[in-house]
Amino acid sequence: MTGGPEPLSAVARAAFERELADLRTERETVAVTLREGGGDQVGDRADQADELQRVTELQRLDARIAVIEGRLREGAVAGPPSTDEVGVGxxxxxxxxxxxxxxxxxxxxxxxxxxxxxxxxxxxxxxxxxxxxxxxxxxxxxxxxxxxxxxxxxxxx
CATH class of the missing domain: 3.10.50.30 (Transcription elongation factor, GreA/GreB, C-terminal domain)
Structure with missing residues (x-):
């Protein structure tokens, strides 16, 4: 890749949009379990470990969502692929x-x-x-x- 905004093919855009929708659904599911299990309750180590794992999963999902959103924005401003040099698209x-x-x-x-x-x-x-x-x-x-x-x-x- 060139380091500048890279074009995004229609196939890639559709795949990223599907993945983004799936990630957002998964993120909401994980976030709900944190809200339901949160609060001032003091649990045992297993409960704390489970909550820490859900927080880590939420961070992983947020990071991937940010990457995809950024790539979709970049693809939108990149314009069509070059016809002079092989590149994405x-x-x-x-x-x-x-x-x-x-x-x-x-x-x-x-x-x-x-x-x-x-x-x-x-x-x-x-x-x-x-x-x-x-x-x-x-x-x-x-x-x-x-x-x-x-x-x-x-x-x-």
């Missing part, structure tokens, strides 16, 4: 070492049923980031290092 046509060609989308979130999605933290995704049409990239596969040529790129939104 790019649609990239590549030719692999075996001469097959395919178009993949560079995203942050893998969709189980989307065989064209390549995440930025996958070997191919990392290799493609920052490259331009005509560049050859090298990346690792289970069979060993291989190459791919960037044929063209565009907006995957």
């Amino acid at each position: 790019s649609s990239v046509t590549v030719r692999f070492a075996d001469a097959t060609e395919t178009t993949v989308q560079i995203g942050e979130v893998a969709e189980v049923l989307d065989a064209t999605m390549v995440t930025v933290d996958s070997p191919l995704g990392r290799a493609l980031l920052g490259h331009r049409a005509g560049d050859t990239v090298t990346y690792d596969t289970p069979e060993g290092p291989t190459t791919a040529v960037v044929l063209s790129l565009g907006d995957a939104s």
